[in-house]
Amino acid sequence: MKILVPCKRVSDPDNANKVKVSADGTSVNTEGLEWKPNPFDDWAVETALRLNENAATNEKLGEIAVATFGPAEAVQQLRQFLAMGADRGVLVEATDEQLDSWIIARGLEAVAKAEESELIVMGKQSADGESSAVGPMVAELLGWPCSTGVMSIDVESDGKLLIRREADGGVITQRITLPAVLTVTDRVVTPTAIKNGVTPADHKYPESDSGRYASLKGIMQAKKKPIDQKGLDALGIDTAMTSSYGEFATPPARTGNTDFVESVEELVQKLHTDAKVL
Amino acid sequence: MTDVLVVAELSNGEARKSTLAAIAFAKVVADGGAFDILVIGEGAAGAASGLAGWGARKLLRAEIEGGYLAENYAATVAEVAKGGGYQVVTAGATYYGKDLFPRVAAKLSAGIASDIIAVEVDGDTRKYRRSMYAGNLLGTITLNTDIHVVTVRQSEFEAGDAPGGESPAEDVEIAVDETAERIEFVSLDAVESERPDLAEAQVVIAGGRGLKSAENFENILEPLVDTLGAALGASRAACDAGYVASDLQIGQTGKVVAPNLYIAVGISGAIQHLAGMKSSKTIVAINKDKEAPIAQVADYFLVADLFEAVPALTAEIKKLG
Numbered sequence: 082m083k084i085l086v087p088c089k090r091v092s093d094p095d096n097a098n099k100v101k102v103s104a105d106g107t108s109v110n111t112e113g114l115e116w117k118p119n120p121f122d123d124w125a126v127e128t129a130l131r132l133n134e135n136a137a138t139n140e141k142l143g144e145i146a147v148a149t150f151g152p153a154e155a156v157q158q159l160r161q162f163l164a165m166g167a168d169r170g171v172l173v174e175a176t177d178e179q180l181d182s183w184i185i186a187r188g189l190e191a192v193a194k195a196e197e198s199e200l201i202v203m204g205k206q207s208a209d210g211e212s213s214a215v216g217p218m219v220a221e222l223l224g225w226p227c228s229t230g231v232m233s234i235d236v237e238s239d240g241k242l243l244i245r246r247e248a249d250g251g252v253i254t255q256r257i258t259l260p261a262v263l264t265v266t267d268r269v270v271t272p273t274a275i276k277n278g279v280t281p282a283d284h285k286y287p288e289s290d291s292g293r294y295a296s297l298k299g300i301m302q303a304k305k306k307p308i309d310q311k312g313l314d315a316l317g318i319d320t321a322m323t324s325s326y327g328e329f330a331t332p333p334a335r336t337g338n339t340d341f342v343e344s345v346e347e348l349v350q351k352l353h354t355d356a357k358v359l
Numbered sequence: 360m361t362d363v364l365v366v367a368e369l370s371n372g373e374a375r376k377s378t379l380a381a382i383a384f385a386k387v388v389a390d391g392g393a394f395d396i397l398v399i400g401e402g403a404a405g406a407a408s409g410l411a412g413w414g415a416r417k418l419l420r421a422e423i424e425g426g427y428l429a430e431n432y433a434a435t436v437a438e439v440a441k442g443g444g445y446q447v448v449t450a451g452a453t454y455y456g457k458d459l460f461p462r463v464a465a466k467l468s469a470g471i472a473s474d475i476i477a478v479e480v481d482g483d484t485r486k487y488r489r490s491m492y493a494g495n496l497l498g499t500i501t502l503n504t505d506i507h508v509v510t511v512r513q514s515e516f517e518a519g520d521a522p523g524g525e526s527p528a529e530d531v532e533i534a535v536d537e538t539a540e541r542i543e544f545v546s547l548d549a550v551e552s553e554r555p556d557l558a559e560a561q562v563v564i565a566g567g568r569g570l571k572s573a574e575n576f577e578n579i580l581e582p583l584v585d586t587l588g589a590a591l592g593a594s595r596a597a598c599d600a601g602y603v604a605s606d607l608q609i610g611q612t613g614k615v616v617a618p619n620l621y622i623a624v625g626i627s628g629a630i631q632h633l634a635g636m637k638s639s640k641t642i643v644a645i646n647k648d649k650e651a652p653i654a655q656v657a658d659y660f661l662v663a664d665l666f667e668a669v670p671a672l673t674a675e676i677k678k679l680g
Binding site: 092094095096097098100102109181182183208209210212213214215217218220221222224227228229230232243247248250251252253255256257258261266267271290321323325326327328329330331339340341342344345346348351352353358359 | 368370375426428430433453454458460461462464466468469471473486490491492493495497498499500501503537541542544545546548549550556558562587605606612620631634637641642643649654655656659660661668671675679
């Protein structure tokens with residue numbers, strides 16, 4: 082199977098509180114913050130790797146391409162995913178100002194067609210923009226079904242995927258026929274969340290809150306893996322934006338300082354008489 | 360003046376509260392225009408009558424049997440949106456809205472503003488404010504297309520009371536999308552709980568890794584939760600460890616809540632967790648570690664061993680009656 086994993090670099094999500102707004106308020110300043118792969122994409126790459134391997138024999142079942150839209154420097158994050166085990170990279174060069182959900186969805190549609198992808202697996206959102214929009218959009222453009230917020234995947238004997246996905250008030254189980262788009266949540270990296278029908282059913286992946294770490298060998302191999310680098314215009318898509326950000330601001334700080342209370346009695350008294358929430 | 364289409368979210372033949380948040384937004388953004396409500400899904404007729412008193416110009420019913428699938432709903436939503444001449448199409452930014460609306464936007468070739476927290480209307484211009492970077496930045500987005508597709512954060516739009524009256528209802532034609540043939544709804548495993556829904560609760564009590572086990576969640580935390588009639592939540596670490604079901608996860612990866620009172624028990628307060636709760640009105644932290652990052656947002660911080668403090672807190676609150 083050919084799997085496409087769209088991914089994005091984001092400013093260090095563990096230090097998101099250090100993101101600043103430019104002096105004129107029209108742009109985001111992430112100076113001083115390291116670029117990292119979007120953690121949701123890390124889970125998506127792990128999903129693709131699990132779907133694509135026999136974990137008992139390390140045999141690969143198909144091919145995984147990772148694709149990103151961004152500046153030339155985003156090649157670093159692509160290499161990180163290649164080091165985890167993806168096979169090829171696609172880097173579509175564009176600035177943030179040229180991109181919105183719609184253009185990325187259109188671009189991915191073009192990439193998926195060129196790659197003859199049968200499955201797109203991506204994070205359910207980016208840690209910076211948090212729109213959760215691209216997955217179902219690219220599915221619609223391709224005429225494919227889509228499951229969002231995927232928590233577990235069982236590949237059935239006829240090749241259909243039995244999916245459990247996040248829903249309001251519970252979990253929805255869906256059966257999806259390829260080609261399809263999946264957007265994943267953190268649950269897919271739990272030890273038995275993905276059963277691909279090839280890896281022995283009792284196999285357990287290690288407990289982890291992220292995808293697998295790249296081995297030294299993986300890092301060395303990643304340097305030689307092919308990356309198809311091209312400009313946004315090379316995709317032949319309409320690049321007119323449907324949305325743009327005009328202003329940014331820092332949210333108002335929570336008022337007052339933290340009141341460190343000494344006892345349960347004092348806490349209850351203050352919640353009752355001061356905050357009036359009890 | 361703007362005409363708005365609200366897409367209701369149904370559950371067991373009734374509109375979920377997220378629908379009311381979308382109505383609240385619709386009233387603001389309409390700016391003197393009208394809003395209609397598209398009630399789509401199984402039990403649409405019954406759900407529509409439940410929404411008749413909310414001031415909509417009309418209720419549009421689209422009865423679709425079986426469980427929810429975006430592939431089954433999006434074409435009808437898009438056709439109604441186009442046919443009715445609406446400038447804004449909206450729903451709550453729940454899992455439902457986030458699953459359905461990008462597909463609707465793609466069908467309409469429309470710009471999307473996801474999970475907005477505020478809107479500013481200035482003549483023909485509508486600016487949507489969104490929370491980004493795990494709640495550390497607010498961005499103002501404008502859409503350049505004739506139709507705007509917008510999902511709204513439930514905790515930021517209050518519907519107030521229904522104005523009453525009786526909106527007329529009519530049935531709309533169901534549009535068929537062949538993509539739906541390649542996805543099948545198997546089941547919804549609904550979480551059965553007597554407790555209020557996380558997104559709708561006035562009080563939320565969340566536990567973290569500090570609770571150390573599922574048994575402690577049950578024996579230490581849940582008595583406090585039930586004494587306050589609160590909703591139970593958890594940090595990602597607690598969900599990952601299997602202490603509670605993952606649908607209780609609060610944060611960037613889980614649910615965003617903004618109750619009157621949020622009590623974080625044994626939660627250190629990673630940035631991703633703060634993103635899901637820092638708009639709460641009053642925040643209490645109970646933690647042994649005074650330096651835990653949860654202090655950045657806590658109004659009250661009880662530095663204590665939670666295994667002693669929480670039962671004592673439950674007992675003390677019971678005394679208040």
